[in-house]
Amino acid sequence: MKIFDMDTKEYVAIQRFDQPQKKVQQLSDALYHFENGIFDIIYDRSQPALVKYINSLDQEMLQQDGFQFLYFTSGTTGVPTGVYKTKQNSLKQAEVLIKVFGDQKFNRVVTTVPFVHIYGIDIGGVLPYILDVDVHTKENFLPEELALEAQVEGTLVVTTPVFIKALNRVKKDIKFTNSLFLTSTAPLPQKDAKEFAKHYECSVIQMFASTETGLISYKKDDEVILKTFDEVKIGEDNGMLNISSPLVTQKIIKEGSIQDVVQPFQTEDIVEIINEHEFKLLGRSSNLVKVSGKRISTQQIENIIETLDGIDAVLIKVKRDDSALKDEILNIYVEGQTELKGKHLRELLKEHFGSIHIPFKIHNNKKILRSSVGKKIGFE
Secondary structure, three states, rough: EEEOOOOOOOEOOOOOOOOOOOOOHHHHHHHHHHHHHOOOEOOOOOOOHHHHHHHHHHHHHHHOOOOOEEEEOOOOOOOOOOOOOHHHHHHHHHHHHHHHOOOOOEEEEEOOOOOHHHHHHHHHHHHHHHOOOOOEEOOOOOHHHHHHHOOOOOOOEOOOHHHHHHHHHOOOOOOOOOOEEEEEOOOOOHHHHHHHHHHHHOOOEEEEOOOOOOEEEEEOOOOEEEEEEOEEEEEEOOEEEEEEEOOOOOOOOOOOEEEEEEOEEEEEEEEEEEEOOEEEEEEEEEEEEOOOOEEEHHHHHHHOOOOOOOEEEEEEEEEEOOOOOOOOEEEEEEEEEOOOOOHHEEEEEEEEHHHOOOEEEEOOOEEEEEEEOOOEEEEE
């Protein structure tokens, strides 16, 4: 397995870098640690607040025996969490994902994501390492560049929903018939997945996972139901998903101290379990609005609004005001060429949720900010 730097048009050997900056250096350094069983701490060093937080921790405490990587979440929704992973976690994760590929074989992997989190390292790095195929990457991809790469027969593309949506918009008159796209846990609307698969004659597998649990489940193209990966057992407590799996971490750093993780691991994901291997994701407990006794996911409302022409992205924040008659109000931030009007939105919500009155306030002409894996994290 080799790493191809698409910017310099040169191969980079798997080697150690003291302060890796470029994506190819980050990948090479991480795989060097993985190959030699050397513990490494992985996080986004471009975030000053995250660097400051990690430096404030007891550095000796961080060096836990028996682990391969310590990943730190970005902390965009709270205090960063440190998540320990063993080498076996990564190897098993590659194994369960390869089974989903079936008979489809790959000659190379092209990845658009940075190597500062578990998705980049495990799926963008360890997976091709196990497959023994080359990884092609560059600092910044344009959709048109990714389209050219995906045409190459036997290409596995590791990317995010942002690129799927972008490729739908450029609508290149080409096909990716003998390739496969993988996207991260950020939601990809059913309409976008279906449009991509039809136009480019290429499937996209949407993986549902977290740093703590590793891979949980997946769905293909415009499927709605998520299927669990092999060896992942699911359950629910008060409507929220819990996981038992060999991919789940054994230790985390939370609020500055080491904590053991017990299984089943309780998530904050609201689900409807279909059977022991399948479930439907409704949203996260932190992103639910309760109206007239009914729980509605803000993610579901975001997806509904994003189906409108001229609307590029929507982010909803729930405002809770105990002094108001209506204690939950949706602040709806909209990015797009078209302004979202209140009358149109009320008609849209009525179409999907009936006569339930959902209080909201619309903020048009916003720029939705995303993390490196495509999750909406804020707005300008």
